[in-house]
Amino acid sequence: MPPNQAETVDISSMVDQFHDLPGGLLPLLHAVQEALGYIPDSVVPTIADALNLSRAEVHGVISFYPDFHSHPLGNHVVQICRAEACQAMGSRQLEIHAKKTLGVEFGETTPDGNITLEPVYCLGNCACSPSIRIDDQIHAHVDTAQFDQLIEGIDNSAQAVTTADNTSHKFYLSMDTTAVAKGADDVARQLPENQLVRTGSRGLFYLEPLLEVDTDQGRIGFGPVTASDVESIVSSIDAPDDHPLYLGIVDEIDYLKKQQRVTFARAGVGDPLNIETYQRLGGFEGLRKAIAMSEQDVVDQIKESGLRGRGGAAFAAGIKMQTVLDTPADQKYIACNADEGDSGTFADRLLMEADPYQLIEGMTIAGRAVGATRGYIYFRSEYPVALKILNVAIERATDEGFLGDSILGSSTNFHIEIRLGAGAYICGEETAMLDSIEGKRGMVRAKPPLPAIEGLFGKPTVVNNVLTLAAMTSILEKGASVYEQLGSDRSRGTLAIQLSGNVKRGGLIEVPFGISLREVVENYGQGTASGRPVRAIQVGGPLGAYLPQAVLDTPLDYESFAAINAMIGHGGVVLFDDTVDMAAQARFAMEFCAVESCGKCTPCRIGSTRGVEVIDRIVEDNNRDENLILLHDLCDTMEDASLCAMGGLTPSPVRSALEHFFDDFSVESAGGK
């Protein structure tokens, strides 16, 4: 819409829709931007008046979130992922190429008004990087040549359709973000619609699009498939062995067979939105049991399972629940953290796209356990596919009596609402997330009070990650002891490892805690995609340490990782080959913190910017020894005096790079090898 037209649009109907909604500012801003393409300054007074806020508060929120724009964008928005897993596959060069080709910097629009170029920090497509997003479509493995092709075809959405209708078989093909980014929709268009089930992904991303076919022997697979392969696959189904893309029986594929899937057992099996399929595969059994139990018994099951939070901090889930259960209040909440901002992580996305009812069930169990009747899912805007799926799943679960009032005929009531974030990484931190759900800037709160006592809208709130809540379903269904028997030491149950970056076989690996990093990198991953030696592995997202080959035998569990000054975080494992410049990676850690800091405390807000400058001086050999001491002092200050783990853990990738890859911090090695 041209800007002058937008200035005059009447937004009163949107305002009416949101002004009574608790924390309605973000949803309203999203709605305005959706309708107008941006949020003109002229609408701010109307919004402020309607929500009883000052104009400064509304401007403050608009300017805090990268997704909100107060000026019109181009006809198309192209986002280039700048985060680590994409860096490992050449996104820095792609970024330079994109800027040069389009003749714009980040945040600018081409002179013809057609394309706005933006940075993004992870699209959840890390196993098939570098990733870019053009409007709502994510693309995988984008090199400079493919970038040029995509830009050339940006206004052309012609879709070839050649249906292979000479078959009676039933096909299964994922509709998840990564499969679609790798061309699954083109493959789907070749197949008869009524014989094709669109599933979630099994997480074997190196094989996507993975086309599965029902046969007398079971489900067989072909992959990675392109549209032009479909005809030959269809004609080879009865004797598939000779087809070059034939993978055998899907359940027997080594990468999948070796895993022990609990949370991801249903992923990729059927239509994620089919509620009968979900129930046939054990779904809602945990909820039925929880409803028949006392609140305390449900909490005890979670405690006995040993489940710890999967969002990063690994806090005991049962203890958090107990606190909320024991805190009297007229209203309690479950807040699901689906922000998944860490580079190299995509398990939350995979689960929500492949098995959304599991999250709904887990949240409802948590609600039942602590006496909460409302739940919020804080959802990142970078996941448009998952958002659509989850919205439909919530609607269907409500229609079928698994959500809403009198669930399954009982006295349990539970309602779920999705709240969309707007591109700020810090909103994954639980208290910043609560502020964001309340419609504010995502500023970290000081603790105490704990969210379990004074959380969302000041009420007791269980904040858990998607995977933590999802795990509650099988704990209730199969019993706490079954879950507790898996794992090692105080790391109980299974870990969803997300393998990405410069790796031959990237994907999701769910196994009990305790598997060695070597097994993940060498046996599952089979080394780098480039074929060069693995040099560094970043585990645990952008705040995680860079590890050398020497620690490959470390078991992946919380205790063993703490012992090597590392953390598992949300389970992301990102590989880099020997061309990586580790001083540049350390610099990026500080830069990322500077970009994403909420700004509340000085060590993080100022320290991260100073950190970039100090690393630059070290690499330029400018007062090198003094600056090395300064960098360590700065890291000490950030660790000791930051209010939250954003500033407190940013030194981890920096220090580990210094410790294990010190040679890179020199003039000779600057700019990579």
Ligand SMILES: Cc1cc2nc3c(=O)[nH]c(=O)nc-3n(C[C@H](O)[C@H](O)[C@H](O)COP(=O)(O)O)c2cc1C
């Ligand atoms: C900077 C920062 C970002 C975070 N991002 C996420 C996130 O995206 N998802 C998440 O579940 N937890 C994230 N966390 C951890 C949350 O603060 C919190 O510990 C978690 O949501 C609690 O759920 P859990 O106990 O199930 O892990 C982040 C923490 C920090 C400091």
Ligand code: SF4
């Ligand atoms: S450490 Fe950084 S992100 Fe955390 S509160 Fe301080 S300024 Fe905000």
Ligand code: FES
């Ligand atoms: S998609 Fe780029 S790091 Fe995740």
